[in-house]
Amino acid sequence: MYIVTAEDMYEIDRFAIDQGGIDGTILMENAGQAIAKEMMIAEEKSCHMAILVGSGNNGGDGFVIARYLKNEGYPVKVLQLVPNEKIKGDAAYHKQLLIHQKVPIQEVLTTDKLLECLVNVDIVIDAILGIGVTGEIREPLRGMISIINEQNARIYSVDIPSGLPANENHTIDIAIKADRTYIVEAPKQSLFLENTAPYYGEWKVIPIGIPIEAYGMIPKVRSWNLKDVKVSFPKRATFSHKGSHGKGLVIGGQELMPGSVALSSRAALKAGAGLVTVATMERNIPVIANYCMEAMYQNLSNFGHIDLAGFDGVAIGMGMGRNRTAKTFVEDVLAQEDVPVIIDADGLYHLKELLGMLQERRSPTILTPHYGEMAMLTNQEIETIKKAPFTMAKEFAQEHQVYLILKGKYTIITAPDGTQMVNATGNAGLAKGGTGDVLSGILLAFIMQHESVLEAMNNACFIHGMSADLRIESGQNTVIDLLASDVIDGLTNVFRTMS
Ligand SMILES: NC(=O)C1=CN([C@@H]2O[C@H](COP(=O)(O)OP(=O)(O)OC[C@H]3O[C@@H](n4cnc5c(N)ncnc54)[C@H](O)[C@@H]3O)[C@@H](O)[C@H]2O)[C@@H](O)CC1
Numbered sequence: 001m002y003i004v005t006a007e008d009m010y011e012i013d014r015f016a017i018d019q020g021g022i023d024g025t026i027l028m029e030n031a032g033q034a035i036a037k038e039m040m041i042a043e044e045k046s047c048h049m050a051i052l053v054g055s056g057n058n059g060g061d062g063f064v065i066a067r068y069l070k071n072e073g074y075p076v077k078v079l080q081l082v083p084n085e086k087i088k089g090d091a092a093y094h095k096q097l098l099i100h101q102k103v104p105i106q107e108v109l110t111t112d113k114l115l116e117c118l119v120n121v122d123i124v125i126d127a128i129l130g131i132g133v134t135g136e137i138r139e140p141l142r143g144m145i146s147i148i149n150e151q152n153a154r155i156y157s158v159d160i161p162s163g164l165p166a167n168e169n170h171t172i173d174i175a176i177k178a179d180r181t182y183i184v185e186a187p188k189q190s191l192f193l194e195n196t197a198p199y200y201g202e203w204k205v206i207p208i209g210i211p212i213e214a215y216g217m218i219p220k221v222r223s224w225n226l227k228d229v230k231v232s233f234p235k236r237a238t239f240s241h242k243g244s245h246g247k248g249l250v251i252g253g254q255e256l257m258p259g260s261v262a263l264s265s266r267a268a269l270k271a272g273a274g275l276v277t278v279a280t281m282e283r284n285i286p287v288i289a290n291y292c293m294e295a296m297y298q299n300l301s302n303f304g305h306i307d308l309a310g311f312d313g314v315a316i317g318m319g320m321g322r323n324r325t326a327k328t329f330v331e332d333v334l335a336q337e338d339v340p341v342i343i344d345a346d347g348l349y350h351l352k353e354l355l356g357m358l359q360e361r362r363s364p365t366i367l368t369p370h371y372g373e374m375a376m377l378t379n380q381e382i383e384t385i386k387k388a389p390f391t392m393a394k395e396f397a398q399e400h401q402v403y404l405i406l407k408g409k410y411t412i413i414t415a416p417d418g419t420q421m422v423n424a425t426g427n428a429g430l431a432k433g434g435t436g437d438v439l440s441g442i443l444l445a446f447i448m449q450h451e452s453v454l455e456a457m458n459n460a461c462f463i464h465g466m467s468a469d470l471r472i473e474s475g476q477n478t479v480i481d482l483l484a485s486d487v488i489d490g491l492t493n494v495f496r497t498m499s
């Protein structure tokens, strides 16, 4: 599944029409028909539905939906919120088909009239504005959107909640707050942003028959799914030994935070790493070993040099603290160029002053900031990152030649060449201390076993979230009591589904 901007979507449509020879009216038919079928599954025939259409092709989808619902015997009324002369092109074609079927279309041009028309309506189908919206919402639509949001009716939006921009880095003016959105063909960037995602409600993507070749025209942003994980997940060979699955080093855990590295190292072993060594403060070792007796230990009491020769991957920074000696250690690890390094938590704090070293590294460097850490690394406000996470992540990864995992409800994974993936697994239970340490451990295990770093990162993020999801779905935990250690225990169930 590709994630697009409005411009990408228009380019894809153009390709389908110009190169694929598919008429625009057919794409509209496909979209409207498929959405109507979804509505028929979701709603009883006794529901009174109002289909609200605007001037563009989003409105055109609405005319098609009305035709199919009417045919099935649903009581539908079509409220056209713009004057007749504004309906043009493909939308006008489908409006005409509706007129042939004797479906009444009311022109509703004032908020008062709209209020009258919405009395006793159970379902509003919002086909007012799609991805063609620009600038502030003009009257009378602005007032109408606010009235619609105040109704008790359930709201289904077509493609995008009307008024909401498709792309990141736009200010939200006013928009429909949908209960569910049927997204036409491909999710738009705004589905994945903290400030705009809630407008969509539940969502489902509706394919409309665009040839896959059309996606060759746009920069690739994809979502990673279970099928991708299954295809790319390395098989464990029968004759493998512990050395075959990577020797990993976990560095961190200051005096008061032994749990962080305990979680990372246990997660790495549970995720399949062959051997894990924990480099931490001496007095922490008995505590950590109690939780992770399969790991080996190195004393890190005197921060300084640690030889990475012989290790296939390093994860540094979890619970490491922010004192100057910890920083010299991050510097030392970065200078040893030949080992893949994951930098997390306090390691990112120290990295802020060491960014210049990143481009010099010969092995992959993987950074795992949440939004706050990303704001710190880029000297930006956290709101700036939230508004344009795709762009911010891409610019940073390309500038510093790093792999970046920007952690959030939807995690954005970026490679140094700018390729981006979105991970959607995980739930609110993960918003708790220690879950990031677990992700670092899983990442360490995977980068040592996958040939492609990007695949390792995608799989680690997917599986980390999936473990949390399975714990909730199976009733073993709720989003309130889920702990980072439960996510580690849940890996067993995840791996069972892989085989
Ligand atoms: N071939 C295609 O292009 C397809 C398009 N589809 C649908 O078409 C939509 C895109 O169609 P359009 O490009 O016509 O765009 P819209 O349907 O979003 O409509 C744009 C129109 O809305 C009005 N408008 C824009 N900004 C406004 C504002 N701030 N205040 C008030 N009015 C405003 C303008 O009159 C503008 O012409 C998609 O979202 C999707 O639902 C689907 O039918 C599938 C095929």
Ligand SMILES: [K+]
Residues within 6 Å of the ligand: 058, 126, 127, 128, 129, 130, 157, 158, 159, 160, 161, 162
């Ligand atoms: K809409």
